[in-house]
Amino acid sequence: MLKIENLHVTVDGKEILRGLSLELPAGQVHAIMGPNGSGKSTLSYVLAGREGYDVTAGSATYKGRDLLAMPVEERAREGVFLAFQYPVEIPGVANANFLKSAVNTVRRHRGLTELDAMEFLKSARARMKLLQMDEKFLQRAVNVGFSGGEKKRNEIFQMAMLEPSLALLDETDSGLDIDALRIVADGVNALRSPDRATLMITHYQRLLDYVVPDVIHVLAKGRIVKSGGKELALELERTGYGDLAA
Amino acid sequence: MSVEPVSAAPWARRFANARGSLPDAPAPRLRAARDRAWARFARHGFPTTRVEAWKYTNLSALAVADFATPVASPKTPDIAAHILPGPHYRLTFVNGRYQAALSDVANLPEGVRIDSLAALAVLSPEVVADLLGDDGDDDADSLAALNGALAPEGAVVRIDEDVAADRPVQLLFLSHGDVPLAMQVRNAVVAGPRARVTVVESHVGLGNAGHWINTVTRLDAGEGADLSHHVLQAQNQASWHTARTVASVAANAAYGNGLFATGARTARQELHVNFAGDNAKATLRGAHLGQGEQHLDYSSNIAHARPDGSSDQVFKAAVRGKSQSVFQGRLAVATDAQRTDAQQICRNLLLDDGAVAYAKPELEILADDVKCSHGATIGDLDAASLFYLRARGLGETEARAMLIDAFIADTFADVAEPGVQLAYRRLLDAWLETGP
Numbered sequence: 001m002l003k004i005e006n007l008h009v010t011v012d013g014k015e016i017l018r019g020l021s022l023e024l025p026a027g028q029v030h031a032i033m034g035p036n037g038s039g040k041s042t043l044s045y046v047l048a049g050r051e052g053y054d055v056t057a058g059s060a061t062y063k064g065r066d067l068l069a070m071p072v073e074e075r076a077r078e079g080v081f082l083a084f085q086y087p088v089e090i091p092g093v094a095n096a097n098f099l100k101s102a103v104n105t106v107r108r109h110r111g112l113t114e115l116d117a118m119e120f121l122k123s124a125r126a127r128m129k130l131l132q133m134d135e136k137f138l139q140r141a142v143n144v145g146f147s148g149g150e151k152k153r154n155e156i157f158q159m160a161m162l163e164p165s166l167a168l169l170d171e172t173d174s175g176l177d178i179d180a181l182r183i184v185a186d187g188v189n190a191l192r193s194p195d196r197a198t199l200m201i202t203h204y205q206r207l208l209d210y211v212v213p214d215v216i217h218v219l220a221k222g223r224i225v226k227s228g229g230k231e232l233a234l235e236l237e238r239t240g241y242g243d244l245a246a
Numbered sequence: 247m248s249v250e251p252v253s254a255a256p257w258a259r260r261f262a263n264a265r266g267s268l269p270d271a272p273a274p275r276l277r278a279a280r281d282r283a284w285a286r287f288a289r290h291g292f293p294t295t296r297v298e299a300w301k302y303t304n305l306s307a308l309a310v311a312d313f314a315t316p317v318a319s320p321k322t323p324d325i326a327a328h329i330l331p332g333p334h335y336r337l338t339f340v341n342g343r344y345q346a347a348l349s350d351v352a353n354l355p356e357g358v359r360i361d362s363l364a365a366l367a368v369l370s371p372e373v374v375a376d377l378l379g380d381d382g383d384d385d386a387d388s389l390a391a392l393n394g395a396l397a398p399e400g401a402v403v404r405i406d407e408d409v410a411a412d413r414p415v416q417l418l419f420l421s422h423g424d425v426p427l428a429m430q431v432r433n434a435v436v437a438g439p440r441a442r443v444t445v446v447e448s449h450v451g452l453g454n455a456g457h458w459i460n461t462v463t464r465l466d467a468g469e470g471a472d473l474s475h476h477v478l479q480a481q482n483q484a485s486w487h488t489a490r491t492v493a494s495v496a497a498n499a500a501y502g503n504g505l506f507a508t509g510a511r512t513a514r515q516e517l518h519v520n521f522a523g524d525n526a527k528a529t530l531r532g533a534h535l536g537q538g539e540q541h542l543d544y545s546s547n548i549a550h551a552r553p554d555g556s557s558d559q560v561f562k563a564a565v566r567g568k569s570q571s572v573f574q575g576r577l578a579v580a581t582d583a584q585r586t587d588a589q590q591i592c593r594n595l596l597l598d599d600g601a602v603a604y605a606k607p608e609l610e611i612l613a614d615d616v617k618c619s620h621g622a623t624i625g626d627l628d629a630a631s632l633f634y635l636r637a638r639g640l641g642e643t644e645a646r647a648m649l650i651d652a653f654i655a656d657t658f659a660d661v662a663e664p665g666v667q668l669a670y671r672r673l674l675d676a677w678l679e680t681g682p
Contacts (some may be wrong), residue, residue, distance in 0.1 A: 048637050076639035092652025102638040158638060220584040
């Protein structure tokens, strides 16, 4: 699904990713853990296509295509979804209008018929129920006045609506209390399937109690320094990042 | 002896020709008012950019442009696309002349009077003379003076005390034809004590002749009245549109003004709001949507003269191409206007490298117990928001349109009547469709 090789990325002239390699096959969930400043968010942004991240070497291949050459919206339409660490507030744009446009743009791209207003609403309601979100969120402006937990739920709701092939979850667990974390994790788990892959970027292991990864990678100083099974999270919990990040 | 400004000269001939044939010519008071107005214009001529209030808007090409005098229109334009959606009363003016057949003022409820100014001037010249008032004798006021001298037509809307008009009133001014025309329009709206009414001035330019529409609209909100006034300006892109709105707001009255301008080559919308009584309220919204080489000027002058008043002003501009938007927001709080609450915000989106926005807030606060704030921003669309939308699959053009839409639609979000709301929406959609 996703293959990253020797990726070097600089931001404002400073090298943040320094030769990161990673292979994420379809059907799997991988976690990337690492201390602050190790390059976790840079990885998620560069994969989603945000401006200001200069790839100086290496590659990222998604479904056999050069992901880094694709415009932002093309990546999304092809099935890459980034759940933002800090979802953006957009005053004046109703959640429902925005999401309906996004869903139909993606559906058109995939050769599916567009959803009409009723179909969209039905689909949205079912997914909101799963995430225990109030339907009123549909009429509110995108993320405006949402609590931290509501914003994260809204990200997972969008993901559920857009049904991506590759989900990138950037610190989706941060700012969530334990109940919200469980609901969000249920949402992520509901999307697990043999033809999807998920990359969870997280500082803490607690999300991994609810969304159990197949592989955990430790990111430090811009590269993967260790990979292992889910037991690696427990080891990190005990020892911290100290030795690995040194 | 003073020398007449060069720019007044061609109009002297037009005034001389028109003077005897104006519908109210026989009424001495009106005739005298026109002579006074002419004298003021003759003294000042067209305002130049040396006049502070006209610093950003250059009328030198207008001053030398040649215009034909409007005559009865040979053909009737199709107004269907321009009438206000939903139930309403309507006066329609084509090329500056009232068209009864295109109007809808049958079955007005008691206490609601809607008339053509020219007709009323013949029937009740004294009433009209009382309504028109004087326009000031500053060099910044000269277009209003020219209008006072020449305007043959306009709308008069009167709502009696304690009457709530059951429908919005549309004043539709439509110009068409191939010959550039100069049209002077003068309107008066009077809402009596505790009356309620919504008036929508729609200016539509068909074809592409470089007309000039110069309007003066005086509004009077009586004690406790609620008067909403919307100006939807969609002249053709070759036209000149100059307009002055003067509102007087009595005690406990509320005046709402919304401007939405997408049209004209050069447009100047001047808004004067005078707080004539205590505890009065003004809610002012405005938007410029510019493209090509348009120059759109919105200059407001809010005068808090009495205590406990409030004004809330939000102005937004989105400019593409090489278009320019001007916002001049003067806010004066007199010594007596204690406990005034005045908020002013001006926000501008520059969508192309050649687009320009001028934002000039001018606050003059003499009272000491007031809450006043103002803010002005000029910038591009928010990059983080654009990225967020595109990361969900929206194309750049669509994402930009969505953000511009949200930015501008905020200026008419609070319009109560669905039909009026829809009229704004149509103008915004039409503009968004003309380009990225």
